[in-house]
Amino acid sequence: MQEFTVTFQPGTIRLRVAAGTSIMRAMNLAGLGTDFPCGGMGKCGKCRVRVMEGVSDSTENDRAHLSMQDFKEGIRLACATKIHEDMIVEILNPKPLQHNILINSADRIFDIKTHLRKLFAEISQPSLSMHKSDWQRLEETLAALDCNINNLQAPLSILRQLPETIRQGRNQLTAVLLGSKVLGIEQGDTSATMLGMAFDIGTTTIVGYLLDLISGQEIEVVSTINPQAQYGGDVISRITFAGKDKGLDTLHKAVTGAINKLIGAAAEKVGRKRDDIYGISVAANTTMHHLFLGISPQSIGVSPYVSVVNRGLVVGASELGLEINRAGQVFVLPNIAGFVGADTTAVLLATDLDKNEHISLILDIGTNGEIVLGSRHKIVACSAAAGPAFEGAQITNGMRGAVGAIDHISFADHLEFTVIGKGSPEGICGSALLDGVAGLVELGMINKRGKFLEPDKLTNPKSLGFKDRLIQHEGTWVFLLADSSETRHGRPIMITQNDIRELQLAKGAIAAGVRILMETSGIQSDDIKEVLLAGAFGNYLNPHSACAIGLIPRELENKIRMIGNAAGTGAKVALLSAEEFSKANDLAASVSFIELGSYSKFNTIFAENTYFKLD
């Protein structure tokens, strides 16, 4: 078979191809393939190249899409032009594939350049006068396709597969590469197929996004409750459980088992195989990060709260028991420090905080609240132990934000509330607790210290319409939201004095964290340009209520934006862009971590912030 050399400009990538190969095929072989809308059918006219040396006749497709002037200048369609002699070809649109993630009306744009990539290789046939080993022939073929490959490496398992793969595939194989390391070899040309999944492993919920690693498109989203929840609701109880005999292994297998199920479910939904999935990225808080990796989280749980490892890791999927392609790799984002984990790094990656000139405050509120403040000049972060009040736990009628939960309350003329899934209420979730207490504060029905005023001491005229709801229950004052006739279970739903205390502790912790970050970095409220609320709770709360109770400084109310599951977005960015993943290490290391427990004025500031500010 006759072969010719085609040289691509810019970049001077050279390769040998069989006579009759199209320029587009050669571009794909050289790893220069770009996004051609029609897929090489000669219909879109987007794959224009300039043939600088070498003759190429015009084709019907060329004539449909190119002007006479184009033609004179050597412009041709890469898909329609075949190679019949040595050629030099200029690629006119060498722009790499980009990804555009919408994160609340702001665009996050980055180049798609995944960690793993596939190269289709046609290996030469050995002879008595060319007795190179299988490996050497593969190495030389790949080096010809990509000049960045040098000192090619492979694990023993690949060397063991190599002779059969070459011979059964009739010298055609696709190599799966991580840098200059061959992690997989597949018979024939499989270079068009490469899926990946980005995971956000929360203490409560695990979300997985199935992505096409070649186009960058999101194909499917799946989620599940973190099955570790049965061994403890928050990170501290998980750490305690992990310290018991076989506890670590149990928790590790629980989370990897759940992820395996999600992988299977996502693949099945879109009619693909587990084997089509090559890359997984993971964002998680520090404890979930360690448990996912099977690393003991004990030291995170006791002062001085150090983790075992923070920096970004690349681990073979099989080492973690994850059932994807056997070449599959897991890209675990770096933690920052203490309880500020890889999920916060992912939020930073999603929001591009380190590129902004203006200062942002980012809150990811949950049992542990992570707080980040800064801009491209400096970023500070801390973690505040808010406790479970925001998730409805340890609240008299509290429940998660599920069907039957009162999720929002308003006090306009009379009390109104909405219930998730409509119907009669069963309890209240965190966002409703926030609304309720905010209303009581604004109506003057509780004082600065959070204590209910007795009905006859109410002074605010607006509060009078709600006076009847302030009743005695088991010896203390409570605020009745729904009486027994209104609820599904026939028991009343109320906000108790104790519920208010719990919320005060929770909001006091977060507010103190915000205050201390501002103090240590010398930033005033006025300097803050935007407040970004990440995560499920942040997405659901009423910003006015959050400001009314002092969870977020009141003066920032108009600057609040919800950014959804930014940790998940960051995990997607890390999966689609090796560059962004590697940047994440520097980003995480650049954040100044403030350990609230070691801040001398923490107790005072925390106590102050448990109070409500009355107008």
Next chain:
Amino acid sequence: MQEFTVTFQPGTIRLRVAAGTSIMRAMNLAGLGTDFPCGGMGKCGKCRVRVMEGVSDSTENDRAHLSMQDFKEGIRLACATKIHEDMIVEILNPKPLQHNILINSADRIFDIKTHLRKLFAEISQPSLSMHKSDWQRLEETLAALDCNINNLQAPLSILRQLPETIRQGRNQLTAVLLGSKVLGIEQGDTSATMLGMAFDIGTTTIVGYLLDLISGQEIEVVSTINPQAQYGGDVISRITFAGKDKGLDTLHKAVTGAINKLIGAAAEKVGRKRDDIYGISVAANTTMHHLFLGISPQSIGVSPYVSVVNRGLVVGASELGLEINRAGQVFVLPNIAGFVGADTTAVLLATDLDKNEHISLILDIGTNGEIVLGSRHKIVACSAAAGPAFEGAQITNGMRGAVGAIDHISFADHLEFTVIGKGSPEGICGSALLDGVAGLVELGMINKRGKFLEPDKLTNPKSLGFKDRLIQHEGTWVFLLADSSETRHGRPIMITQNDIRELQLAKGAIAAGVRILMETSGIQSDDIKEVLLAGAFGNYLNPHSACAIGLIPRELENKIRMIGNAAGTGAKVALLSAEEFSKANDLAASVSFIELGSYSKFNTIFAENTYFKLD
């Protein structure tokens, strides 16, 4: 605890040590430890250093070993001098530990610098104001000990062990490193213990050398028959067996099982544990190399005889099922091409052929003969299929060189022979066959074509004394070595016409190989300065006989030297010196491999060389 900085010259290696640390201890921490005969007891006076900055009082040991002049110049003993302030210290004898292997009266000298090394690290204690992760503290400590370490990596298994190792070892651990990769962590200071084993895996025999990787000393030698022999005596029958169902796995496990037994035996003999062994190096022919690695050797067995992989490999010992320390690594020397395997590369490494100005011919004669010819300017090599005659197989009364074998024959006045282990003979081994046929040629009892002359046609007067031994047996002439009354089993031992034919084919193959290497590289006999015979058979044969039958060109007889198991020596070099191991790749790649089968005149040259040259 107070700490000081000590800076070593030359090289400007800096580290922090606790007050009171001796300079010698600091040198060891910095990886600058040299070979102190007394082990730091202040007795030998060899560890002289010059304190360039920083005060150090003289000690009793100093005074015993240093002159007043020394003293004035700041010379002290490193073992006797403690660090009590920041110091700059000049190392006066920075010569690295060297290894000296005697390979037949020629010295092979190289620096001992093993692939794996151990660094003892004292990890800092974290606090609320220093909340670095375990990994980061380890990374920083190691980087302070060795400035060449950067971007430290570790497999997940090490990260999982890390928190316990740090805490149970009270912040003291020893890291086992391969470059900047942590492969093992051990509690406390284990840096003085590191053993390794070099293996020469032959088709018939496996030899293992137990070495101290710190001093370079050989501690023990062990060997065994390659248990693969039960599945076929030569490489071709092993390749055939490997092609059967589960054949490859059977052969792979047979050899790794045998190596595991040798490791256990060697360790036990010297009272050490398997766990003390960290490195293994392997030299083997191409087929043994593939079977050891569990790689199919099928393609080596059929034209064009290509291997799956040639270049040097580093593989985790556990991946191969080898039972040594779990950080253990296996360093497999590179093959050259075709049947010229890593054992030949090892021979080149042992003989330093690529450094010699003069031309050497190296022969490793066995079932497959490997032949190398060259100097630092050019090296050519080939493999010649000699068949099993040299090992006594397919010879009428042939046997291996074991107890009962006639191993040497002389024809002075009357026939004399020696028997291995004394006593009555049972058969003859290869070296005796060589002597026997050489004698018959020199006595003119066989002609140029190897055919026996009938007794009445003998003309050489010296042959008359042996005439009676030329007898008829089963219809052909044979030469009687021992009659039935002289042997252990009561059957006669003879050299038959067929035995001579077998030897002719064997010696013809080797001699043709030598001739073709000379032809293709334009080298004449006179140009060859030395002939080195490697391997067991080479070590045992009578050089005069080898030349008399034309196995080795007659004119080279006085240039022959035996170099013993040079492949084993090369494996030791590769184990003790990472640099030599890495050089082996270039060395193997630089050898011009001649495939005899593709050499147009091979058949003619082979046929010519089956003849005997008579005076």
